Amino acid sequence: MRHLSERQETLLGLVVHEYVENAQPVGSERLVDQYSLEISSATVRNEMSALTEAGLLRQPHTSAGRVPTEEGYRYFVRQLIGETELPADEKRLISHQFHQARGDVAEWVQLAASVLAQHSRVASLVTAPRPEKTFFKQVELISTQGRQVLMVIVLRGGEVRQQMLTLAEEIPADRLDEWAGQITRTCAGMDASGMAAQAGRWTGLAIDVIRLVGEVMARADAVSSGEIHRDGLTNVLAQPEFADSESARHALVLLEERSFLEEVLAKALSPSIGGVQVVIGGEGAWEELKDCSMILARYGSAEHATGALGVLGPIRMSYGRTISAVRYVAGLMSDLVVESFTGSS
Amino acid sequence: MRHLSERQETLLGLVVHEYVENAQPVGSERLVDQYSLEISSATVRNEMSALTEAGLLRQPHTSAGRVPTEEGYRYFVRQLIGETELPADEKRLISHQFHQARGDVAEWVQLAASVLAQHSRVASLVTAPRPEKTFFKQVELISTQGRQVLMVIVLRGGEVRQQMLTLAEEIPADRLDEWAGQITRTCAGMDASGMAAQAGRWTGLAIDVIRLVGEVMARADAVSSGEIHRDGLTNVLAQPEFADSESARHALVLLEERSFLEEVLAKALSPSIGGVQVVIGGEGAWEELKDCSMILARYGSAEHATGALGVLGPIRMSYGRTISAVRYVAGLMSDLVVESFTGSS
DNA sequence: GTTAGCACTCGGGGGGCTCGAGTGCTAAAC
DNA sequence: GTTTAGCACTCGAGCCCCCCGAGTGCTAAC
Numbered sequence: 001m002r003h004l005s006e007r008q009e010t011l012l013g014l015v016v017h018e019y020v021e022n023a024q025p026v027g028s029e030r031l032v033d034q035y036s037l038e039i040s041s042a043t044v045r046n047e048m049s050a051l052t053e054a055g056l057l058r059q060p061h062t063s064a065g066r067v068p069t070e071e072g073y074r075y076f077v078r079q080l081i082g083e084t085e086l087p088a089d090e091k092r093l094i095s096h097q098f099h100q101a102r103g104d105v106a107e108w109v110q111l112a113a114s115v116l117a118q119h120s121r122v123a124s125l126v127t128a129p130r131p132e133k134t135f136f137k138q139v140e141l142i143s144t145q146g147r148q149v150l151m152v153i154v155l156r157g158g159e160v161r162q163q164m165l166t167l168a169e170e171i172p173a174d175r176l177d178e179w180a181g182q183i184t185r186t187c188a189g190m191d192a193s194g195m196a197a198q199a200g201r202w203t204g205l206a207i208d209v210i211r212l213v214g215e216v217m218a219r220a221d222a223v224s225s226g227e228i229h230r231d232g233l234t235n236v237l238a239q240p241e242f243a244d245s246e247s248a249r250h251a252l253v254l255l256e257e258r259s260f261l262e263e264v265l266a267k268a269l270s271p272s273i274g275g276v277q278v279v280i281g282g283e284g285a286w287e288e289l290k291d292c293s294m295i296l297a298r299y300g301s302a303e304h305a306t307g308a309l310g311v312l313g314p315i316r317m318s319y320g321r322t323i324s325a326v327r328y329v330a331g332l333m334s335d336l337v338v339e340s341f342t343g344s345s
Numbered sequence: 346m347r348h349l350s351e352r353q354e355t356l357l358g359l360v361v362h363e364y365v366e367n368a369q370p371v372g373s374e375r376l377v378d379q380y381s382l383e384i385s386s387a388t389v390r391n392e393m394s395a396l397t398e399a400g401l402l403r404q405p406h407t408s409a410g411r412v413p414t415e416e417g418y419r420y421f422v423r424q425l426i427g428e429t430e431l432p433a434d435e436k437r438l439i440s441h442q443f444h445q446a447r448g449d450v451a452e453w454v455q456l457a458a459s460v461l462a463q464h465s466r467v468a469s470l471v472t473a474p475r476p477e478k479t480f481f482k483q484v485e486l487i488s489t490q491g492r493q494v495l496m497v498i499v500l501r502g503g504e505v506r507q508q509m510l511t512l513a514e515e516i517p518a519d520r521l522d523e524w525a526g527q528i529t530r531t532c533a534g535m536d537a538s539g540m541a542a543q544a545g546r547w548t549g550l551a552i553d554v555i556r557l558v559g560e561v562m563a564r565a566d567a568v569s570s571g572e573i574h575r576d577g578l579t580n581v582l583a584q585p586e587f588a589d590s591e592s593a594r595h596a597l598v599l600l601e602e603r604s605f606l607e608e609v610l611a612k613a614l615s616p617s618i619g620g621v622q623v624v625i626g627g628e629g630a631w632e633e634l635k636d637c638s639m640i641l642a643r644y645g646s647a648e649h650a651t652g653a654l655g656v657l658g659p660i661r662m663s664y665g666r667t668i669s670a671v672r673y674v675a676g677l678m679s680d681l682v683v684e685s686f687t688g689s690s
Numbered sequence: 691g692t693t694a695g696c697a698c699t700c701g702g703g704g705g706g707c708t709c710g711a712g713t714g715c716t717a718a719a720c
Numbered sequence: 721g722t723t724t725a726g727c728a729c730t731c732g733a734g735c736c737c738c739c740c741g742a743g744t745g746c747t748a749a750c
Contacts, residue, residue, distance in 0.1 A: 039723075039724090042723070
């Protein structure tokens, strides 16, 4: 399977392209017509035969056209795609949309999902950016009703968490402020374990507050990602491979199953930020997405916060287009994260 | 169509029940067999004929069994369902799950969606509880990096919003605290328009802060609901009426189209809390959900906060079961909202 | 009012047919 | 040696047709 001739590579590329477009096995004559090839259909047949031999194409049945195998798609993506870029006008449009949404993280995430879904025509996933590890910055204690107190915990990077706390006895607001100020001054910059260690050194109300803050931070550190924002679910239903409800259901289950998505995101994105990961047909590791591909990227920056985004669609997907869309959106999101952390307006 | 005999009502009920179970037109003989009726199939045929006349049943084609019409379902729900209750053990299970999740609003919402999806076997929707109108309670100004300031806005009821603000010049943290304290003391309890009116009376930094707070509050008042949490999307794909991908897509589009859901939730739930609204087949008002039904309820309490929840599924739905599930979950959510506001632990 | 009997209807499913796109092979041409 | 025309062969998709049986409405008897 090593060493495809240049012509074979070209033909593989054309088969992939044609199949992605039409969702139908592509035959030799068709190919010659469609792309005005200089060679005859018989030659194409010979080459196709070789590609089939090499495991890059297959025939759904004897005497039907050829279809790329998973291996064929992988070869295509690895060797033939090059560095496709989104058209400049699409880039401009997307970047414009992102500039509109500046300011609100939740909005970015939603927008990224929507943009990906629209430009890739498959289902998209985006998680909000989160720091690798949380550090305490500030706490506010706000009395609500009787002995109920709302704790507002601010983490480094500006993430805000809230948590209710019930006091043993009512405490006036100014005393609460005082406590909060003391705790903030003393504990600023600590991580979850640091907070846990602190608790013992305090008395009264502060013990509970610090313990709870520590718990909230530990919980935040434990989950690998927040909510996973989805969009474009209906796109995958439009694909002919999901025409029968059984396979459609199967694909949708993947997209609903949070734990599965988390696992995939975690495993596929362990490496580094910037690169785009392409998982074609489960790669042997995930039986569940046998007929699906995912294109994933991590965004953000390691010292601030990172998130993940990507798409999930049928194996028969426009990889060039989709990969560049994922890469571009990941880049924009990275910029936004860095911007919002370093405060350059 | 007025005045069905008791026997006719019984038969209508049985047809609905049988059709909901099997998704196939039900014939007279089948009905007699299945439910060991004391009357002959010919009699059943006569009654069915009358029900068809009355517009409550219809035949998919001449010489097929009967299927309830939309009107038939409505009659069934209005007159025949009674006050079905979930079995006690299911109630106990659900209530137990909710007690586990106490404390975090986002968790309730997610749990409610999951429970509804599981017990109704269709797709569920839940919005987070929100107050009718927001009132300012407190603001904190937290310096992050250089001239970037994170505003944390606490609203009555404990809802927390955050908003970035870029200063004209750097201001030390203790000055920020001072400003925040002043604004909080002066403006506590105001609504969005009150805040807007305030802005003019201040100077410097405070103008921007108050203006932004006002905007955030106005924005919060404008959207009728926050994010709509969904679950059980795959359930609807399992229904035979959505076997072909076209209708499945159609249903999924409804569930993805935020604006549509908001409209439906708003219109259907204008009345009051507590009651369960059943929208069968669009009721003429929504062409889009021609083949779907929604069962919706508002939860919470008017003076604190309210949200909406419900399910969307095919018209052929187990109304008794689903209505009681929606009612029960709405009740639990209402309790949680009230509890969390009044602070009774 | 109820029911047995009966002729009639029509959709679904299975079998068989054709059609055509596509293949692999061979032998001739370049 | 590679390319290509020619050709026999394959096999699934689509179509037609037919049969079957569940179900109906009607009529006449109970």
